[in-house]
Amino acid sequence: MVRHLEAGDELVLKEKKTGKHRRITLNKAVIASIQALLKSRDYDDGDHLFLGQRGCLTVSSVNRLVKTWCAEINLKGNYGSHSLRKTFGFHQRTTYGVGIAELMCTFNHSSQKQTLNYLCIQDEEIRNIYMNEL
Structure with a gap:
């Protein structure tokens, strides 16, 4: 199913929590990762890519x-899936200006x-507004 996808193609997923459909556009890095994963072992078209x-x-x-x-890696803090x-969203906003x-x-x-x-960025952005100089 994903074997022939190319950069720019989309997947449509249904979220379990909300029941909403989400369109995800795949970029070059995702396609390269999928292709590398497919080469790592034999996958049938109906197989799940990621197994626990x-x-x-x-x-x-x-x-x-x-x-x-x-x-x-001894990273301090409470991190999870x-x-x-949240990190994806934060970087889309602060690094790429989305x-x-x-x-x-x-x-x-x-x-x-x-x-x-x-994204926990509102207070930081408001502080930065006051720090702007003309």
Whole structure:
């Protein structure tokens, strides 16, 4: 199913929590990673790409993996699978200048305020406004 995807192609996923559909556009890095994974072992077209010890990966199994990786490198803090999503959003906003409205749609949030609170950047941006000099 993913074997012939190219950069720019989209996947449509249905979120379990909200039941909403999400369109995800795949970039070159994702396609290269998928192709490398497909070469790493034999996959049939219907197989799940990512498997845990008990079958298909779940949010809780990814959460455990992130916590294990952080512990292995002695990273202090409480990180989990949700940290990956928030970090993605934070860097889209601060590094690439993606607008709050676009991130709101990406995260399926119902308001821009919810997205600002989610990314924990509102206070920082307000402080920076006051630091601007003419």
